[in-house]
Amino acid sequence: DQQVKQNSPSLSVQEGRISILNCDYTNSMFDYFLWYKKYPAEGPTFLISISSIKDKNEDGRFTVFLNKSAKHLSLHIVPSQPGDSAVYFCAASGSGTYKYIFGTGTRLKVLA
Amino acid sequence: GAVVSQHPSWVICKSGTSVKIECRSLDFQATTMFWYRQFPKQSLMLMATSNEGSKATYEQGVEKDKFLINHASLTLSTLTVTSAHPEDSSFYICSARDPGGRYEQYFGPGTRLTVT
Numbered sequence: 136d137q138q139v140k141q142n143s144p145s146l147s148v149q150e151g152r153i154s155i156l157n158c159d160y161t162n163s164m165f166d167y168f169l170w171y172k173k174y175p176a177e178g179p180t181f182l183i184s185i186s187s188i189k190d191k192n193e194d195g196r197f198t199v200f201l202n203k204s205a206k207h208l209s210l211h212i213v214p215s216q217p218g219d220s221a222v223y224f225c226a227a228s229g230s231g232t233y234k235y236i237f238g239t240g241t242r243l244k245v246l247a
Numbered sequence: 248g249a250v251v252s253q254h255p256s257w258v259i260c261k262s263g264t265s266v267k268i269e270c271r272s273l274d275f276q277a278t279t280m281f282w283y284r285q286f287p288k289q290s291l292m293l294m295a296t297s298n299e300g301s302k303a304t305y306e307q308g309v310e311k312d313k314f315l316i317n318h319a320s321l322t323l324s325t326l327t328v329t330s331a332h333p334e335d336s337s338f339y340i341c342s343a344r345d346p347g348g349r350y351e352q353y354f355g356p357g358t359r360l361t362v363t
Binding site for chain 1: 251253279281283289290291292293296338340342344350351352353354355356357359
């Protein structure tokens with residue numbers, strides 16, 4: 136079963152506008168969530184994370200929102216830039232194991 | 248800081264041979280490293296957790312005799328794919344846990360394995 140899902144396989148956004156990437160999870164034991172950016176044939180790069188005790192975390196152009204009751208998190212990128220074009224993975228971790236369960240990924244394309 | 252390297256970046260081998268992939272934390276000590284594999288256009292699937300000085304913990308469905316993991320030092324973990332078959336062809340990525348003890352993992356650049 137897929138415990139972490141990203142239902143949109145792809146997303147196109149105009150440069151300068153907001154990109155919103157969504158992620159849903161099923162396991163209520165997850166207590167830490169992360170977003171990674173990945174280019175083809177490269178390892179993922181950490182972007183931003185959030186603990187389950189918070190509902191928002193912001194770092195520059197990136198903001199992650201967590202809705203625990205809905206088991207949903209989202210990544211907002213404002214303003215979007217062409218260099219943001221990549222595949223974005225959300226990941227969940229829990230119970231102190233430090234293991235990640237990755238979502239299926241969303242390919243973001245920012246159009247100039 | 249927190250740089251993780253992998254070697255080789257790509258490798259082609261014949262069926263039946265074994266291939267070793269190295270994962271190194273370059274500027275920090277990593278007591279815990281992780282190995283993932285990624286099939287084209289799919290997610291990263293955790294294969295095993297590698298702890299320095301002890302046996303690796305494998306995820307369900309991963310054959311420990313086929314994917315040998317050794318974490319002999321605080322900066323090096325190796326994954327050996329034994330008796331490789333074409334279905335083992337994949338992108339293998341390692342990561343190391345943040346040395347500050349947080350949840351963040353730092354990923355290597357990955358190794359593309361092709362078995363012919």
